[in-house]
Amino acid sequence: MCSCERFRQLMMGLLDDELTPEERTAINDHLTRCAQCREEYQELLKQDKELKMLSIREPEDEVLARLWKSPYNRFTRLTGLFTIMFGWVVLLLYGLYEMGRDTATPVIPKIGIAALVIGFMVLLVLVIRERFITYKIDPYREVER
Ligand SMILES: [Zn+2]
Known part of the structure; x- marks a missing residue:
């Protein structure tokens, strides 16, 4: 069909939404007829679609997913996490300090409590590290999809 070449130009225009109503009708008409x-x-x-997903990532495609994954949101979640952890650390350090001052309590329970506190802090550091690694990897994961 000799008119196909002309319609190929119109296809590009249709994709970019740049056609006049007449052109749009013409290409739609041709598309219904020409397999x-x-x-x-x-x-x-x-x-x-693939190009747009890579470059612009149209907002209407996945508004919720983007909102949830946006750097701002990630920052907020991290801030919340660190604030809670900071509170824990302050309380634990205060507990350790109070325990050190207190000479009435026997030594063995003190050692036990200290071990619990230190163990908790080690786990805390592990969790923070894991969060940081996830934080660094996430943006690249989005591009791969
Ligand atoms: Zn055609």
């Missing part, structure tokens, strides 16, 4: 162009248009549509 070859329809196939080609589907292919262009697919490529166009």
Whole structure:
């Protein structure tokens, strides 16, 4: 079909939403009749979608996912986490300090409590480290999809 070449130009315009109503009608009319162009248009549509997902990531596609994954949101979650951990550390250090001053309590329970506190802090550091690693990896994961 000799008119197909002309419609190929219109397909690009259709993808970018740059057509006049007349052109739009013409290309739609042709697409319903010409299987070859329809196939080609589907292919262009697919490529166009992939391109947009890589570059602009259209907001209407996945508004909720983007909001949840946005750096601001991640920052907020991390801040909340660190604030809670900071509170724990302050309380634990205060407990240790008070325990050191207190000479009435026998030594063995003190050692036990100190071991619990130190163990908790080690776990805390592990959790923080894990959060940091996840934080660093996340942005790249998004691009891979
Ligand atoms: Zn055609």
